Amino acid sequence: MRVARFSLNGEPKFGVLDGPELVVLAGHPLVNGYxxxxxxxxxxxxxxLAPIIPSKVVCIGKNYADHAGELGLALNPEPTIFFKPSSAIVGPGDPIQIPQQSERIELEVELTVVIGQIAKNVSEANALDYVWGFTIANDVTARDLQFSDDQWARSKAFDSFCPLGPWIETEFVPDGQILESRIDGETKQQASIDLMIHDVPKIISYVSQNMTLLPGDIILTGTPAGIAQIQRGEIIECEIEGIGTLLNPVV
Incomplete structure (x- = not known):
């Protein structure tokens, strides 16, 4: 099932995709059901619109060895956690804005977990029971600021630095699907999610042991090698097999 959030007569609504149409839901699916x-x-x-506005955007860094290698970053035995503010979220078709503070902005396609119920200290064996579905995120990063600052916070946090969508796929099961990013149709990243160092159940369990996850929270699970600079006037596509394609222009 693909659950979308969209604007109808100026109001945000949820709907279930049914072929070329959306079946309008009476309320938020996590509250009112379907x-x-x-x-x-x-x-x-x-x-x-962005399919969800979470209380927190949890991100996992260095979760693909080749990506850590291309950045010259050491791998850790445990997942590396950082955050983006919810103010960074934009939806499908919304522009990615290049901030004046940075001279190198790069894309990062990421499989994104959407939490469906309160999760605290969950086991890896039960972790997927707490998932509502999956979507796509672009962890846009000011790469120069990531390395000039003591922390990653500013480089990841600018407005529009978390494109999300196009919808939530509730029946997606992580199993070797391909992630791909493109700039003006040219492929930049392409890899299987099986290349993750820490898989989805481990990530959910680990994060839940360190903080309570609330319904609607999202976890970005890392990006593969091939990150590339984006510039004004370009069209960025992030695609995950079995979910869809997230498209955003750069301004």
Whole structure:
């Protein structure tokens, strides 16, 4: 099931994708379930929004060995956690804005977990029971600031630095699917999610042991090698097999 968040008559709504249409839901699916209003709207006639606005955006760094290698970063035995603010989130089609503070902005396609219920100290064996679904994120990064600052916070936090979407796929099961990023149609990253150092159940369990995850929270699970600089006027696509494609222009 693909659950989208979209603007209808100026109001944010949730809907379930059914072919070329969205079946409008009566409320937030994590609160009201999948009760519908009976209304259907063509997908092409609505503006898709970021599929969720979480209380926190948890990110896992250095989770693909080749990516850590291309940045010259040492690998850790445990997942590396950092955060993005929810103010960095934008939806499909929204522009990525280049800030004046940085001279090198890069893309990072990432499989993103959407939490469906309160998760605290969950086991790896039960971790997927706490997942509502999966979506796609672009962990846009000011690479020069990442290395000039003592922490990664500023380099990851600018407005529009977390494109998210196009929807939440509730039936996705991580199993070797391909992640790919493109700039103006040219492939920059392409890898299997099986190359993750720490897999999805381990990540969820580990994060939940260090903080309580709330319904709607998201976890970005890391990016493979091939990161590339993005510039004004380009079109960025982040695609994950079985979920879809997230497209954003750069301004």
């Amino acid at each position: 009760e519908t209003t009976g209304e259907r709207v063509p997908l092409q006639e609505v503006k898709l």
